[in-house]
Amino acid sequence: MGCDAAGVARAVRAAAELVTAHRDELVRLDQAIGDADHGENLKRGFGFVLAALDQSTPDTPGAVLKLVATTLISKVGGAAGPLYGTAFLRAATAVGAASELTPDLVSVALQAALDGVVARGKAEVGDKTMVDALTPAVEAARGSTVAEVLTAAAAAAEAGAESTIPLTARKGRASYLGERSAGHLDPGARSTSLMLRAFAEAAS
Amino acid sequence: MSRVGIVIVSHSARLAEGVVELAAQMAPDVTIVAAGGLDGGPGTDFDAVSDALATAQSGAGVVLLYDLGSAKMVADLAVEMLGDPNAAVVVDAPLVEGAVAAAAEAQSGADLDAVLSAAAAALAVPESEVDGQGGVELLLTNDVGLHARPAGLLARTLAGLDAQVDVAFGGRSTDARSPLGLMGLGATGGDRIRVSATGPDADEALSRVRALVDRGFDD
Numbered sequence: 001m002g003c004d005a006a007g008v009a010r011a012v013r014a015a016a017e018l019v020t021a022h023r024d025e026l027v028r029l030d031q032a033i034g035d036a037d038h039g040e041n042l043k044r045g046f047g048f049v050l051a052a053l054d055q056s057t058p059d060t061p062g063a064v065l066k067l068v069a070t071t072l073i074s075k076v077g078g079a080a081g082p083l084y085g086t087a088f089l090r091a092a093t094a095v096g097a098a099s100e101l102t103p104d105l106v107s108v109a110l111q112a113a114l115d116g117v118v119a120r121g122k123a124e125v126g127d128k129t130m131v132d133a134l135t136p137a138v139e140a141a142r143g144s145t146v147a148e149v150l151t152a153a154a155a156a157a158e159a160g161a162e163s164t165i166p167l168t169a170r171k172g173r174a175s176y177l178g179e180r181s182a183g184h185l186d187p188g189a190r191s192t193s194l195m196l197r198a199f200a201e202a203a204s
Numbered sequence: 205m206s207r208v209g210i211v212i213v214s215h216s217a218r219l220a221e222g223v224v225e226l227a228a229q230m231a232p233d234v235t236i237v238a239a240g241g242l243d244g245g246p247g248t249d250f251d252a253v254s255d256a257l258a259t260a261q262s263g264a265g266v267v268l269l270y271d272l273g274s275a276k277m278v279a280d281l282a283v284e285m286l287g288d289p290n291a292a293v294v295v296d297a298p299l300v301e302g303a304v305a306a307a308a309e310a311q312s313g314a315d316l317d318a319v320l321s322a323a324a325a326a327l328a329v330p331e332s333e334v335d336g337q338g339g340v341e342l343l344l345t346n347d348v349g350l351h352a353r354p355a356g357l358l359a360r361t362l363a364g365l366d367a368q369v370d371v372a373f374g375g376r377s378t379d380a381r382s383p384l385g386l387m388g389l390g391a392t393g394g395d396r397i398r399v400s401a402t403g404p405d406a407d408e409a410l411s412r413v414r415a416l417v418d419r420g421f422d423d
Contacts, residue, residue, distance in 0.1 A: 074249075074250050077215075077246070077247020077249070078274050082277035082280075086277075120280065171273075
């Protein structure tokens with residue numbers, strides 16, 4: 001696909017659909033170790049993202065990403081709003097005014113998103129958060145096409161998300177549970193891997 | 205005079221409003237704004253926090269206090285979006301005691317740094333080594349000793365008095381106006397605490413504390 005503004009908007013729509021389709025799964029995961037709102041919050045937030053994209057068509061990939069960021073920040077309560085908002089905002093800044101995303105720009109945007117999430121949430125790999133999915137995704141995000149970059153990132157994010165199951169949470173609401181958080185997939189890591197999977201499929 | 209403003213960021217509208225109510229008692233001339241809840245339910249609302257920041261800003265700066273982790277993220281993000289790192293600061297402090305301390309400091313006309321310090325200092329339980337001399341020794345006759353409710357009553361009974369009052373137990377001492385500090389002493393029923401006071405109202409302070417302790421904290 002083309003990675004111009006329209007292509008990126010299609011990828012965002014695909015992510016909205018996939019996250020919405022997995023709402024119940026994310027709620028279940030968050031019920032086990034959090035406050036059970038992650039699935040509904042993301043579904044709701046991406047609903048507003050879709051409405052915003054219907055309203056206006058930003059003319060660069062960066063502007064699309066920024067629209068996603070400001071919508072998620074304003075509409076999603078809980079940690080997911082500011083964290084995903086920051087991720088999309090930093091990615092938007094990283095790609096600047098480019099009219100089309102190259103494989104390199106996608107790698108750079110993913111790195112910027114990770115840096116933003118780490119700065120905002122102060123989480124490290126092993127804390128049982130979305131950082132456990134996003135970090136390996138950034139490391140794996142290489143390829144000669146955007147589809148290759150995102151497919152590699154999505155696969156690494158899925159493995160990273162799975163790796164959170166045995167971990168004891170050290171950040172977020174789940175950290176209040178201490179060792180009882182072990183044995184559960186982290187909902188934030190799961191939603192990160194879902195979004196990257198949707199981006200990869202939209203790019204392929 | 206323009207005073208430092210305060211924003212209370214919480215997941216709960218009622219919690220934020222309650223903290224504002226409490227802090228406002230200390231500071232009738234300080235703009236303290238609640239930013240709690242999201243669309244009528246629990247959550248933190250970026251737009252509400254941004255609006256509250258604008259309302260609380262009079263030119264002297266704004267201090268933001270928060271309840272749980274993601275409220276801090278929303279507060280940080282709102283400050284970051286202002287683009288002026290000196291206009292507002294998110295402070296790590298216990299929400300209630302930090303807000304009360306910040307409000308009292310802002311009321312006095314202190315600048316942003318001083319208000320931040322006052323809020324952050326509420327985190328540290330004031331405590332010092334004591335030599336066991338001076339003041340009066342009082343026997344705690346209630347079962348729980350200086351637990352939450354009695355500690356709060358003791359701190360409150362000193363309201364309006366111009367006196368520095370310290371309570372010592374087990375080789376440690378704390379400001380009698382700090383419920384957390386009092387609880388931290390770990391004095392329970394049957395223990396003897398030593399209360400000392402200095403300042404113009406020292407005698408009245410000691411007699412109020414003695415009366416409260418003698419009544420068994422009205423348990």
